[in-house]
Amino acid sequence: MSATRRLVYTLGAIWLVLAVIGSFVIAILPFPPGAASNVAGSVTDTIRLLTWAAWPVFSLTIIGVIGAVLVRRSDPDAAAAPARELRGNPRLASTWIGVVGAVVLALAIVGTITLGNDDAAQALGLGGRTISGDNGNVIGGALDEGGYLPVQVIAQQWQFTYRYPTLGGFESAHLVLPNNTNVQFHITSLDVTHSFWLIALGVKGDAVPLHDNVFLATTQQLGTYRSVCGELCGLWHGAMDDNSMQVVSAGDFDTWVAQEKVLDAPIMKYLPPYSTTYVPDPAAYGS
């Protein structure tokens, strides 16, 4: 057995071990954003799957580069031969182009169908943005007729506020959600375009003036999470960063709602009626 062949076998064995160990490590690594919601869970699973699929290819590439360097160093003429064989090989080239083209085409078709059917994720119970989701047909109780807790996210320069239309329509500067609940976010803006990004829950939706952007997610983990604006929206864009968003137990949520209602009682008469969008009227303010 030649030294080069022995090296190839050795590197091949190393790659195999790396690929197997890497696959196990990737299976247990805590990838972001986590599993705080069904949307976050599906995002995490996708990242894990793609990393798992890419790792053998990545490690093989690195091993190949290392092998080429070692071969080149041990015998400077050896590396030139395989390169000449590869050059101008129509069968290899057409196979390469054909396989890559088929993979890209298949992914493009799947992606196009998914984009065209924006509610595919909801049909699979994965949550996410929806176009045909109802726009808040409130029928009483905390949940709407679809079994979702509607929460309106109102963006303005430079703060998010949150309104709970099925709980009396009060508005809070803090977002608190009950655990194990289907939440229907209605995201809108009073001024410029913002983006509501609830990182750990995998929720990210543009807040566009005069537009009701609906996003579905199911809470799955208690905790305190961070929400930020994901769209450059002006001078204090960076200030739209809140580390106090909470997912709490049903009992704690009820307690919080009761407290907020008491706090908001003096100003409820001034709040405009709940609407999926609002039109600011600066002329209405005091002199």
Next chain:
Amino acid sequence: MTVNGKTMSSIDPTTAAHSFAVPGLGVNVPLLGVDDNAPAGATNTVVFSFKVPASGIFHWQCFVPCAAGTLYGLGGPMQTLGFMDGQIEVGS
């Protein structure tokens, strides 16, 4: 808070000319505008207090779109540092 010495807990938002808000501290105080028929130079004095939980730099701003003549009243001074927004530095 008191407005010209009179205790108030809320005001009609259509009478607010500005607001003094520090989102990071949970402070949001509407500032009552002077009456349209008030003489030139008339002012309202609003007094309020709050406790600062920690040292740091906090962003303050007016949340009432008070920049007349700009889109939705949100341009001009609403977008200029030192006019309707700024920073509060809280020392230790």
